[in-house]
Every structure is written in structure tokens, then in C-alpha cells.
Amino acid sequence: xxxxxxxxxxxxxxxxxxxxxxxxxxxxxxxxxxxxxxxxxxxxxxxxxxxxxxxxxxxxxxxxxxxxxxxxxxxxxxxxxxxxxxxxxxxxxxxxxxxxxxxxxxxxxxxxxxxxxxxxxxxxxxxxxxxxxxxxxxxxxxxxxxxxxxxxxxxxxxxxxxxxxxxxxxxxxxxxxxxxxxxxxxxxxxxxxxxxxxxxxxxxxxxxxxxxxxxxxxxxxxxxxxxxxxxxxxxxxxxxxxxxxxxxxxxxxxxxxxxxxxxxxxxxxxxxxxxxxxxxxxxxxxxxxxxxxxxxxxxxxxxxxxxxxxxxxxxxxxxxxxxxxxxxxxxxxxxxxxxxxxxxxxxxxxxxxxxxxxxxxxxxxxxxxxxx
Amino acid sequence: xxxxxxxxxxxxxxxxxxxxxxxxxxxxxxxxxxxxxxxxxxxxxxxxxxxxxxxxxxxxxxxxxxxxxxxxxxxxxxxxxxxxxxxxxxxxxxxxxxxxxxxxxxxxxxxxxxxxxxxxxxxxxxxxxxxxxxxxxxxxxxxxxxxxxxxxxxxxxxxxxxxxxxxxxxxxxxxxxxxxxxxxxxxxxxxxxxxxxxxxxxxxxxxxxxxxxxxxxxxxxxxxxxxxxxxxxxxxxxxxxxxxxxxxxxxxxxxxxxxxxxxxxxxxxxxxxxxxxxxxxxxxxxxxxxxxxxxxxxxxxxxxxxxxxxxxxxxxxxxxxxxxxxxxxxxxxxxxxxxxxxxxxxxxxxxxxxxxxxxxxxxxxxxxxxxxxxxxxxxxxxxxxxxxxxxxxxxxxx
Numbered sequence: 001x002x003x004x005x006x007x008x009x010x011x012x013x014x015x016x017x018x019x020x021x022x023x024x025x026x027x028x029x030x031x032x033x034x035x036x037x038x039x040x041x042x043x044x045x046x047x048x049x050x051x052x053x054x055x056x057x058x059x060x061x062x063x064x065x066x067x068x069x070x071x072x073x074x075x076x077x078x079x080x081x082x083x084x085x086x087x088x089x090x091x092x093x094x095x096x097x098x099x100x101x102x103x104x105x106x107x108x109x110x111x112x113x114x115x116x117x118x119x120x121x122x123x124x125x126x127x128x129x130x131x132x133x134x135x136x137x138x139x140x141x142x143x144x145x146x147x148x149x150x151x152x153x154x155x156x157x158x159x160x161x162x163x164x165x166x167x168x169x170x171x172x173x174x175x176x177x178x179x180x181x182x183x184x185x186x187x188x189x190x191x192x193x194x195x196x197x198x199x200x201x202x203x204x205x206x207x208x209x210x211x212x213x214x215x216x217x218x219x220x221x222x223x224x225x226x227x228x229x230x231x232x233x234x235x236x237x238x239x240x241x242x243x244x245x246x247x248x249x250x251x252x253x254x255x256x257x258x259x260x261x262x263x264x265x266x267x268x269x270x271x272x273x274x275x276x277x278x279x280x281x282x283x284x285x286x287x288x289x290x291x292x293x294x295x296x297x298x299x300x301x302x303x304x305x306x307x308x309x310x311x312x313x314x315x316x317x318x319x320x321x322x323x324x325x326x327x328x329x330x331x332x333x334x335x336x337x338x339x340x341x342x343x344x345x346x347x348x349x350x351x352x353x354x355x356x357x358x359x360x361x362x363x364x365x366x367x368x369x370x371x372x
Numbered sequence: 373x374x375x376x377x378x379x380x381x382x383x384x385x386x387x388x389x390x391x392x393x394x395x396x397x398x399x400x401x402x403x404x405x406x407x408x409x410x411x412x413x414x415x416x417x418x419x420x421x422x423x424x425x426x427x428x429x430x431x432x433x434x435x436x437x438x439x440x441x442x443x444x445x446x447x448x449x450x451x452x453x454x455x456x457x458x459x460x461x462x463x464x465x466x467x468x469x470x471x472x473x474x475x476x477x478x479x480x481x482x483x484x485x486x487x488x489x490x491x492x493x494x495x496x497x498x499x500x501x502x503x504x505x506x507x508x509x510x511x512x513x514x515x516x517x518x519x520x521x522x523x524x525x526x527x528x529x530x531x532x533x534x535x536x537x538x539x540x541x542x543x544x545x546x547x548x549x550x551x552x553x554x555x556x557x558x559x560x561x562x563x564x565x566x567x568x569x570x571x572x573x574x575x576x577x578x579x580x581x582x583x584x585x586x587x588x589x590x591x592x593x594x595x596x597x598x599x600x601x602x603x604x605x606x607x608x609x610x611x612x613x614x615x616x617x618x619x620x621x622x623x624x625x626x627x628x629x630x631x632x633x634x635x636x637x638x639x640x641x642x643x644x645x646x647x648x649x650x651x652x653x654x655x656x657x658x659x660x661x662x663x664x665x666x667x668x669x670x671x672x673x674x675x676x677x678x679x680x681x682x683x684x685x686x687x688x689x690x691x692x693x694x695x696x697x698x699x700x701x702x703x704x705x706x707x708x709x710x711x712x713x714x715x716x717x718x719x720x721x722x723x724x725x726x727x728x729x730x731x732x733x734x735x736x737x738x739x740x741x742x743x744x745x746x747x748x749x750x751x752x753x754x755x756x757x758x759x760x761x762x763x764x765x766x767x768x769x770x
Contacts (some may be wrong), residue, residue, distance in 0.1 A: 032715055037730035064715035065726040080626035084714050230732040238535035258532055 026176045027289040034088040037052070037065035038230070039253055040274075044089070044138075046327070055296075068228075070094060074103045074279060084281045086290045089138070092131045092273040092352045093359070100356075101132035104277035104320035106133045114142060114299040116318035125316045129273055131352055136298055137275035139306065142271040142338035142347070143183050146251040147171075147237055147243035149261045159243065161269035162345075163191035166215065168222055171364035174243025176232045179225035181366035182271050182355060183245065186348060188215035190268060200354050209362065213369050216226065221277070227298035236262050242326050252311035256329065256336070266343040270350045273315065314340035385430055389481045390423055396477050397422020400470045408459065420469075424476035425450055425471075426756060440479045447475020520744055527552055527737035529561040534732060552738040562735065565723035571634070572709075572719060573702040576641035580698040583642070584649025585691050589683070591650070592657045603650070610647040612708045617644070622711040632714030640712045641705060645698025652697065656690025658759060679747060689761035693754045700750060702744075 034048070035041040041063060047063050066073055067089050073257065076082045090098065100105040109130060113122035123130060129137040147159050149286045153172050164171050177184050184278040189199050189208070192215045202208035216223075224241055226232055232246035276298070278290055296302065304322035311333060314320060321336050334340055338347075355372035383389060395451070398419035405414015424506050425447055432438045448471035455467020478485055487494070490502045502577035530549040531537055538549025556562045589604055591599050609617055621640050622631060660683065668678040684691075706721040713719070720739065 037726055065730060066715075069727065074502045076622065077626075080623050080631070082626040082631055084632050129436070228729045229733075230730060234533055234535075234732045237531070238532040 001002070005188045027222055027292060028086075028283075028286040029058050029289070030062065031086045031286075031289055031293060032062045032064055032084055033111050034064045034066050034069045034085050035068060036065075036089065036185065036229075036274075039310055040158045040249060041065065043312075043344050046309050047306035048293075048302050051302070052293055052296055071097055074331075075101070077279075078103055078281075079097060084174045084260065085279055086282065086286055087294065088277050088279060089274055090277055092135065092137075092275070093142045093282045093355055095135040095275060095277050095355050096132045098277055101278055104134035105280045105282075107136065111135070112136075112295060114295055116300050116316065116317070120318065122298075122316075124286050125318050127317060129275075130313050131273065134162055135273075135275050136277070136279050136294060137273045137301060138298065139274050139310075139312035139315055140271055141270050141274060142248045142266075142269035142339075143178070144243055144247050144248050144251065144265055145243055146232065146254065146262050148239065148241075150234060151242045151359075154242075157311075158263070159265055160267070162187055162265065164265070164283045165243065166191045166217060166219055167246075171242065172222075173242030174218060174222055174224055174235075174240060176224045176226050176235050176246075178245060178295075179370070181362045182350070182359075183208070184216060185212040185362065186270065186350070187268060188212040190348070191215060199348075200351050203354075203362075204358070209365060213365075216369075220262065221245075228277060236260065248336075249312050252336050256331065257299060257325075267336070267346050268304055269343070270348045271338065272323045274312070275315065311336040311338075313337040316364075359365045379430075383481060383484070383726055389430060389478060389740055390426055391475065391480055393426035393478045394419045395425040397425075397474050399746055400474065403412050404466065404470070406629075409455060415756050421454065422474050422478075425474060429475060429478050430482045433482060440483050440485065443479035444472040446478040447471035447478070450475075461538035461543045465543075493620075523737045523742070524741050527741045529737075532733060533623050534734060534737070552734045555733075555735045556742075559735070561718075562720075562723060562739070565718050565720045568717055568718040569703055572641060572717070576636045576645055576702040577639065577695050577699040579642035580645030580649050581695040584646040584689075584694060584698070585653050587646070588650045588653035588657060589679075592610075592654060598688050605645045606650055609644050618708040618711040621708060631712060632717070634717060637713045637717045639717075640708050641702035642698075644705065644708065645701050648656070648697035648701065649691070649694035652690045653687060653692075656687040659761075660686055686764065689757040691762075693757050696750050696754050700747065 009054065010142070021172075027318050035044055045063070048190060054262040055059065064085065067139065070088050070090050072083070072243055074083070074088065088104075095104065099106070109126065109306070110121045111122040113126075113136065113277075114196050115121050116125045127139070127348050131137075145159070145162065145165060147164070149158070151171075151173060154170065157170050159165075159171060165175060165177075185203055186199050189212050190196065192211060213335055224235060224244070226244070229247050229250055232241070233250050235241040236244060236254060237258070248264065248269065251262070255262050255264065256258050276294060278287070278294070282290065298316075300316055300318045300322070303316050304319040306312070306323070307314055307319075307323045308327040314323065320339070323337065325331060326333055335342065338344065398415050401414040401416070401418015403414075404409060404418065404633065405411045406415065429438070429443050429446060429743050433443075446466040451471030452464050452468035452473065453461035453469075455465070457463070460465070464502055478520075487499055490499050494502070525540070526534055526536065528548045528550065529535065529537065529540065530547050530551070537547050537610075556566075587712070588594060591603055591606075596602075621643075625631040625636045625640070630639065664686075665678050668682045670714075703719075704721055705719070706725050709717065709719050709722055710725075713722070720743070724736050724739060727733060
């Protein structure tokens with residue numbers, strides 16, 4: 001502890017502030033962490049929080065399952081001058097927005113985060129996944145498609161690629177897609193013959209957007225629109241739909257843990273990130289506590305531990321070789337990771353910056369299309 | 373004097389009873405058919421079986437072999453056996469229920485019993501309207517109750533989804549379990565939420581009842597100026613959309629340091645509960661005889677003694693039912709607490725809300741079932757108190 005304090009004291013204003021308060025023992029003894037609930041939050045609890053609390057028994061941690069509306073709530077808190085959150089789990093595009101608006105604190109990754117065991121600085125260990133100066137990535141997840149394995153009307157055919165979503169001849173039945181343009185527009189263009197690298201160029205034009213919507217039009221009558229990650233697994237389990245998009249961890253739980261007659265596609269899976277941001281303007285003692293926690297919770301071992309509980313790939317390159325077995329079922333987790341080479345043969349790189357620029361326009365257009 | 377008897381003519385079998393029963397049977401056949409995936413077969417089978425049943429029943433009734441009350445049991449037997457053949461145990465149950473309806477319906481039409489509750493001189497359309505009206509009332513009742521009844525069996529699901537599994541439909545004990553109830557009673561998140569609700573609701577109720585009763589008594593005095601305006605302001609939390617109150621409270625409470633505290637949530641919920649108390653207590657005060665307080669004063673009691681010894685016992689039913697409404701408001705409230713509370717004040721409805729969004733787990737249904745039972749118990753109490761209050765009002769001289 002003393003060594004760490006000394007190390008940190010030698011660098012940066014923030015780190016100096018933290019070291020100062022840490023040296024005086026002025027760390028807050030409670031933290032409010034914001035996450036998504038469910039199995040994902042549980043994996044964070046088991047991998048980061050439980051061991052941290054064992055080391056710091058006088059600290060208490062409260063979870064707030066509000067990541068879904070984190071941007072709106074942080075804006076309101078900021079306006080009311082009363083930020084009650086200490087650490088917030090958000091997806092990459094939300095992190096970019098929060099950082100741009102000044103609601104999240106900018107951080108120096110190499111100073112604040114632990115280096116890899118071999119000494120590689122954190123910024124290199126996370127690599128390209130640091131999509132914003134405020135962002136501390138934890139995991140890579142993907143949005144992909146699950147389908148029921150016992151659909152009689154399919155005559156023994158099984159989907160092999162993403163375009164099965166649009167093939168209502170071979171694969172009749174209801175589908176579930178997310179009620180927002182992201183992913184759906186890209187998939188529609190891919191299946192309409194646009195090459196992977198041209199998707200965002202085409203989508204930039206009004207004609208391209210209409211083209212994507214026209215493709216989606218072909219399955220609009222067969223589609224249920226979901227807004228919560230739990231919807232598709234529920235609909236698949238009770239047979240309301242025959243295939244649908246959702247997060248790969250949800251499908252893992254449905255297939256492996258709940259043993260439902262469902263399989264998943266890895267084709268054209270869309271990667272996204274989940275990570276922490278620290279709200280701007282925290283009081284010194286709370287900031288000191290959060291910094292201490294984040295340094296611990298995002299080190300190589302902790303990120304690797306998280307994959308015991310959920311099939312999301314750790315964001316650090318150095319964690320990948322340490323991915324082990326499922327905590328309860330004892331199965332190897334590596335083949336279930338979206339980042340596993342066998343699964344990642346055809347992935348689609350979701351362009352955060354592009355969406356940050358076009359999101360508002362396309363959201364409006366997509367919602368208008370839905371209402372038609 | 374010979375007794376005047378009126379003979380209603382028997383409706384025509386082929387022109388009235390048979391077609392209507394057939395249509396009725398076809399409707400059930402349609403539902404059963406769409407549930408098992410073959411709409412047309414269900415429709416035709418339902419129509420044919422209902423027609424045959426109606427014909428048989430009417431013939432038997434015609435030669436006095438059976439009475440009207442027997443129709444539903446014969447119908448239940450016929451449809452039940454057919455259901456058993458097609459769909460096993462669950463088919464038997466569903467078939468029996470449909471059979472009761474169809475069998476009863478056939479003889480109800482055939483014997484002319486559908487005219488029983490209308491005057492003898494009513495015309496055809498009047499009779500039709502009378503029965504349609506009853507049917508609409510029944511349908512309204514059904515659509516209000518059915519969603520609540522559906523969640524109860526689902527909460528005993530052995531799977532982790534909101535699904536009637538084949539085992540459940542076959543009434544196999546394997547398909548049922550208490551694990552979601554177990555989860556509710558052992559999961560620390562749910563227990564914390566329950567504990568928060570149990571801490572917040574009574575405190576909010578206590579404040580709402582105390583302030584609301586005092587306000588109602590004050591506002592019932594005729595000499596208070598601007599009574600109507602004050603009343604309107606007090607009732608406003610009930611009328612203003614909740615989300616607006618919630619957003620307003622959020623910013624106000626943040627400024628004064630109450631946001632995210634136990635006291636803040638209690639005060640917010642008390643404000644929501646006060647209108648209910650004011651309304652119920654004001655209603656009880658209408659039946660309260662003012663001369664009783666004057667009589668008490670005449671006998672030397674001070675106003676406080678008068679209130680607790682004379683007025684309070686008489687308006688108690690109103691106070692209690694207002695309190696129950698305030699309690700349920702706080703116990704069921706999700707919008708305001710999400711704004712005013714922080715993660716430490718997560719109440720049951722909040723936990724249910726996030727649970728429903730993030731992980732659709734039948735634990736929510738188990739909690740919902742428990743809450744439904746609790747609400748029924750509370751509403752029964754309110755109804756009993758209302759009756760008592762009415763009785764007492766009848767006795768009081770005012």
C-alpha cells in the first residue's frame with residue numbers, strides 16, 4: 001500500500017490528489033457502483049467486489065442497476081449538483097457521449113491502472129479498446145443471433161449465416177430484433193449484398209439508409225422488437241420466436257445453463273464493449289476510494305476471473321490466456337468467448353464514432369419507419 | 373280465481389337453439405384449435421360437437437329424461453372425455469370447462485330461461501340487449517381478472533422463464549416448484565428490497581394519516597377561508613402526473629440534501645398518500661354529528677380529549693381505509709422512488725421493475741403473487757370497515 005502510494009504520488013494531479021488523501025487515510029468507506037443487473041452484474045460482484053471487500057472489510061458496496069439510463073441520470077445528477085454514483089458501467093458509445101459532455105472524468109490509463117504482469121503498460125494492454133479518454137474497458141461482448149433447434153417448418157435446415165434472419169422462405173417464423181437501428185441496419189445491408197468494408201459508407205447516404213430499411217421491410221411483419229436484453233431469451237424459450245438477436249452472454253446462459261433447445265450463430269457478430277467511467281467532480285475521499293477499487297478491479301487477474309461467470313471476453317490482452325473454466329459447470333469458457341478465434345472468423349466491427357455522429361438522425365428515421 | 377300462468381313459447385330448435393349453440397361451440401373450438409396449432413380443425417370440431425350435444429340435450433329434455441340443471445354436467449362429460457382423448461389431463465380439464473359452458477348454454481336457450489329476468493312483455497331486441505349487457509359485464513370482469521390469475525400458476529414454474537411448460541399443462545408435479553418463492557426469501561437483493569419497503573411504507577403511512585386526518589378535520593370546519601383552494605392543492609399529488617411530481621421532487625430534494633435518503637423517500641411517499649386520507653376522512657366526516665363535540669365540550673372535555681374520545685372513534689373507519697390506501701400507494705410506488713431514492717432505498721416495486729427489464733425471472737411472479745394476496749387482504753379489510761362505517765352512520769342521529 002505504501003509503495004503504491006509513493007508510486008502514485010510521483011505523477012499527475014489526479015494521482016497526486018489521490019495519494020494525498022490516501023496517505024491521510026481519507027478514503028470513503030462506501031461506494032455506489034452502477035451496472036446492468038442480472039448475470040453480468042453478478043460476474044462483476046464475484047470477480048471484483050467480493051475479493052476487494054475481503055481485502056477491505058470496512059468498505060461497503062451498493063449496486064444500482066441503472067446502466068440502461070446512465071446517460072440521462074448522470075445529466076440529471078449533474079444538473080442537480082448531487083452525483084451519488086461512484087463508478088458507472090456503460091457501453092462504448094455512451095462512454096464517448098459522457099466524455100464529450102464532460103460528465104465523465106478523463107483518466108490517464110497508464111498512471112491509474114495496473115500494468116500487465118509482464119510490465120506492459122495498461123494502455124498497450126487494453127490497446128484499441130480504449131475508445132475514449134474517460135473509458136476503462138472491462139469486457140468485449142457481441143450481439144449475435146440465437147435460433148431454436150426444433151422448428152418443424154424449417155424441414156431440417158439450420159441457419160448458418162446472418163442472412164438467415166432475412167430468409168423467411170427457408171426459415172419461416174417470428175424473429176426478434178432490437179428496437180433501434182444499430183446492428184439491424186448493418187445486417188440488412190450485409191444481406192443486401194453490400195461488402196463488409198463498405199457498410200458505413202453506404203449507410204451514410206440517404207439512399208443507403210432507405211436501402212437498409214427496405215431490406216428490413218421484408219421481415220417487418222415477422223419481427224418482434226425487443227428493448228431489454230432479457231426479452232429474446234424469454235421469447236426463444238417459450239417458442240414465441242424462432243430466432244432473434246441478443247447478447248452472446250444471454251445466449252450462453254440460455255443454452256448452457258438453462259439447457260434450452262437453442263443454438264447460436266457467431267456469423268457477423270457485432271462486438272461492443274462494456275467498461276467503467278468515473279463521474280466527473282467526485283469529492284476527494286470518494287475519488288480516492290474509487291481509484292483504489294478500479295486499479296484492483298481492472299487488473300489482469302480480475303478481468304480473467306470474470307470470465308468464469310459469464311462468457312464475455314476480457315478487455316486486456318494479457319487476461320486472454322488466463323481464461324479458465326465456468327465457476328459452477330466446470331466447462332472450458334474459452335470456446336464460448338466472442339473473441340475466441342473459432343468464433344471470430346467473421347465478425348463485424350461496429351463503428352462507435354460513426355454512430356456517435358449519425359445516431360440521432362437514424363434513430364428518428366428508424367422509429368418513423370417502425371411506426372409506418 | 374284461477375292463477376294466471378304465462379307460457380313462453382319454446383324457441384325453435386333448428387332455427388334458434390342449434391345454430392346459436394353451434395356458433396358458441398365453434399368459438400371455443402377456435403380457441404382450443406389455435407392453442408394446439410390447428411385453427412380450422414378446432415373450429416369445425418367445436419361446431420360439430422356442440423351441435424350434436426345441443427340436439428341430444430334438447431331431445432332428452434323434450435321427453436323429460438333430464439332437467440335443465442343436468443345440461444352442464446352432460447356437456448362436461450362429453451367434452452371432457454373428448455378433451456382427454458385429444459389432449460390428456462389438461463385436455464380433460466379444458467374440455468370439462470367448455471362442456472359446462474356449452475351444455476348449460478344449449479338448455480338455457482332451449483328452455484327459454486334467457487327470458488327469466490326480463491319482463492314478460494319485453495320485445496326480442498330488449499331481451500337480446502339484456503343478455504348482451506350481462507355478457508359484456510362478464511367479459512369486462514374476465515379481462516380484468518385473467519391477467520392476474522395467469523401469473524399465479526406461472527409463479528410455481530419449475531423453469532426460469534415465463535412459460536407454461538408441457539409438464540405444467542399436463543399437471544405433472546415435476547413441472548411445478550417453489551424455487552422462485554425460495555429465491556425471493558433467500559436472495560439478499562430481494563430481501564433488502566422487501567425490508568426497504570417494509571421500513572418506508574409504514575412510516576410514510578403514519579405521516580400521511582396524521583397530517584391527512586388533521587387536514588380533513590380542519591377543512592371540514594365551515595369557517596376556514598379558501599377551503600376549496602386549499603383542498604385542491606392538497607389533493608394535487610393525486611392528479612398531477614406522477615412523473616412530474618417525481619422530477620420536481622428530485623431537483624428540490626437534491627438541493628436540500630434529501631435526495632437518496634430514507635427520510636426523503638418517506639416524505640415523498642407521505643405526500644402521495646395524504647390525498648387518499650383527506651378524501652376518505654372527509655367522506656366520513658360528512659356523517660359525523662357536530663353536536664357530539666359540542667356536547668363533549670359542554671361536559672368539560674377539552675378539544676384534544678374530545679377529538680380522541682368522541683370524534684376519532686367515529687371517523688376511525690375512514691382514517692383506517694385512508695391509511696390502507698396510503699400504505700398501498702407507498703408499497704406499490706415505483707416512479708417517485710426511482711427519482712427520489714438511491715440504490716440504498718430500492719423498494720420491492722423498484723426491484724421488480726429492474727428485474728423485469730434486465731432478467732425476466734419468475735421470481736418477479738412469485739413476488740407479484742404475494743403482493744396480490746396482500747392487496748386482496750387489505751381491500752377486504754377496507755370493505756369490512758366501510759360496511760361498519762355505514763352501519764354506524766345509520767345509527768348516528770345526524
